[in-house]
Amino acid sequence: MNTVAIEAIEIVKSLGEGAGQVLVLKGVSVSLAGGELTLLMRPSGSGKTTLLSVLGCILSPTAGVVRIGGRTTTGVPPEELAKVRQQHIGFIFQSFHLFPTLTAEENVRLTLDMRGERTLAALAKAQQALTTVGLAHKLNSFPQDLSGGEQQRVAIARAIVGDPSVILADEPTAALDRENGLAIMGVLANIAKDPARAVFAVTHDPRIELFADRILSIEDGRLVGDQPRSGRLS
Amino acid sequence: MYTFGLMLNNDRHSKESVTLTFQSKRIASMHDTLGQRSNRMGRRTMAAIPLRLVLASRNLFHDRIRFVATTVGVVFSVILVTVQLGLYVSCQRMITAMIDRAQADLWIVPMNARSFEDNGMLEGQERFQALATPGVTDAIPLLAGFSAWRRPDGGTTAVIIVGISNDRPGLRPWNFVAGSLDDLTIPDGVIIDRSYFKRLGITGSGQHAEISNQRVRVVALTDLIRSFTTAPFVFTTLERARHFLGVDSNSSTYYLVQVSPSADLYRVRASLGGNLSDAEVLTPKEFHDRSLVQWFYSTGAGAALIAGAILGIIVGTVIVAQTLYSSAKDHLNEFATMRAMGSSAFYIHQVILCQAFLSAVIGFFIAAILAWIIVQATATAAVPVIMTPILTLSLFILTVAMCALSAVAAIIKVTRIDPVLVFNR
Numbered sequence: 001m002n003t004v005a006i007e008a009i010e011i012v013k014s015l016g017e018g019a020g021q022v023l024v025l026k027g028v029s030v031s032l033a034g035g036e037l038t039l040l041m042r043p044s045g046s047g048k049t050t051l052l053s054v055l056g057c058i059l060s061p062t063a064g065v066v067r068i069g070g071r072t073t074t075g076v077p078p079e080e081l082a083k084v085r086q087q088h089i090g091f092i093f094q095s096f097h098l099f100p101t102l103t104a105e106e107n108v109r110l111t112l113d114m115r116g117e118r119t120l121a122a123l124a125k126a127q128q129a130l131t132t133v134g135l136a137h138k139l140n141s142f143p144q145d146l147s148g149g150e151q152q153r154v155a156i157a158r159a160i161v162g163d164p165s166v167i168l169a170d171e172p173t174a175a176l177d178r179e180n181g182l183a184i185m186g187v188l189a190n191i192a193k194d195p196a197r198a199v200f201a202v203t204h205d206p207r208i209e210l211f212a213d214r215i216l217s218i219e220d221g222r223l224v225g226d227q228p229r230s231g232r233l234s
Numbered sequence: 235m236y237t238f239g240l241m242l243n244n245d246r247h248s249k250e251s252v253t254l255t256f257q258s259k260r261i262a263s264m265h266d267t268l269g270q271r272s273n274r275m276g277r278r279t280m281a282a283i284p285l286r287l288v289l290a291s292r293n294l295f296h297d298r299i300r301f302v303a304t305t306v307g308v309v310f311s312v313i314l315v316t317v318q319l320g321l322y323v324s325c326q327r328m329i330t331a332m333i334d335r336a337q338a339d340l341w342i343v344p345m346n347a348r349s350f351e352d353n354g355m356l357e358g359q360e361r362f363q364a365l366a367t368p369g370v371t372d373a374i375p376l377l378a379g380f381s382a383w384r385r386p387d388g389g390t391t392a393v394i395i396v397g398i399s400n401d402r403p404g405l406r407p408w409n410f411v412a413g414s415l416d417d418l419t420i421p422d423g424v425i426i427d428r429s430y431f432k433r434l435g436i437t438g439s440g441q442h443a444e445i446s447n448q449r450v451r452v453v454a455l456t457d458l459i460r461s462f463t464t465a466p467f468v469f470t471t472l473e474r475a476r477h478f479l480g481v482d483s484n485s486s487t488y489y490l491v492q493v494s495p496s497a498d499l500y501r502v503r504a505s506l507g508g509n510l511s512d513a514e515v516l517t518p519k520e521f522h523d524r525s526l527v528q529w530f531y532s533t534g535a536g537a538a539l540i541a542g543a544i545l546g547i548i549v550g551t552v553i554v555a556q557t558l559y560s561s562a563k564d565h566l567n568e569f570a571t572m573r574a575m576g577s578s579a580f581y582i583h584q585v586i587l588c589q590a591f592l593s594a595v596i597g598f599f600i601a602a603i604l605a606w607i608i609v610q611a612t613a614t615a616a617v618p619v620i621m622t623p624i625l626t627l628s629l630f631i632l633t634v635a636m637c638a639l640s641a642v643a644a645i646i647k648v649t650r651i652d653p654v655l656v657f658n659r
Binding site: 049052053059079082083086087089091093094097099101102106109110111113114158170 | 573
């Protein structure tokens, strides 16, 4: 069995205060292994994005433990958590969140620049990441000159360039048409072939189930399903 | 990938050296190599420029209207501060020029003399008391006082007569543009500054006028020896000055004391000061500072100039702060994305500070050109705006500091970003 890249144990997360407080996650436990593409499905409002934020060390759980690479993140100060995200996690967002004033190559290289990697090797890594997602010919294009699918590919390249152990994707196909959505999932499925890397995608798009190794279902803040799939597409 | 490219290149070279292919092929290969080399240099340059600087500059230039507003704010502020401080330096030089130019180890001045132009008078025994003090090698009289200059075409204007001992060290006019100090030996000779031609009704050397109803002849001209009181300086011999001012032949306004290099200046000063009753002994620095205090702070002139400069800094800081803050707000989503990606807060602060620094450099560069034009345009004015290398450097540092200070509000704003924002947009 592949090593566990990230593990969440009995996660409880409440949002808001006082009378407006809502319990969004009610004791969720999940562990993601390298070489797996896991989908978290169900409609909006079930706590998917909150779980993604907790797994990505963006939100701290109200109770429970998150372990990344064997290290517990409970009680870690915000600057240290940022470092954990930088070193272990790659994010892919629904609306891409590319930097409009940077080229595709610069958008990808920014991840490395934040880590202090500012050499020719960093440039080569960024170009390699874009080649991996099929955008070797768009290195110098700005986001506004790219299609939605291409922008999401740049976002994927940005997520993988730092060689993280976990890729967390928030509705990666929601802003794309069917063809582009399937292509993007194909790229993610390929990335998930690496036994040292777990890919976790939150989605409510049933068309992409075919790409998953495992499908989790969440409802009302609780995991209600955990089904392995065999013979995924890639 | 990059290493692979290099290997291919080396491989091609080794093949060439062995097989001696056609010349044209070699030239083509050289072209390729040069192209790759320049491409590599370009890549190196790309990698060498910190991306936070690239991001900062692109964010800055992206919204052109805001960029223009920021630049105008910085330029306006720097020009205002430059003019105020340039005038301050100019006035400072005018106030202390005579003191700074005089060769004196100590000044004997009338008791409570507040500046060079103060009209006190020493009776003459001070000189002998000074010469009797151990360590003093000379005490050179210097006379200064207001008088009336009658223009050749009629009308009078106030002037400051400066009577000098032209055969001894002490105070001498400088920046001669016509004639020399020796021309004071010509009967009735006086030296004036050409920037006061209009005021004195003179158009050149050799012309006549009157001081205290006595005929004088302009025998030499200087350039840019100006008076803060606006009354022009008129240099002449000590004897003639005494005559113009109507004082007796022993009277003097100051004595410029020369102290032997082997003597202890402060001991000489203490000894000399103890012997004088109606006079004080000051070092040049003390007299310099006292004059500045008198003209700048007792009259409020300096306070007005400094207040103007502070106002300029405040206006510039507010304008730059406002634009940086609104820029940070516009790019909040990007900063939240960076934070989610694991950027340190310091990295994001650097992006904003780079924006502030670029605004400072661009604004300062434009302002420096405009300031240079102002300096040239006022060079012959009554109170010219003066720029010195130290003042220019100080202004640059001040501009950078002002812009850095302006970034504080934006930095506070982005420091409070919750990276979870990226999932909500």
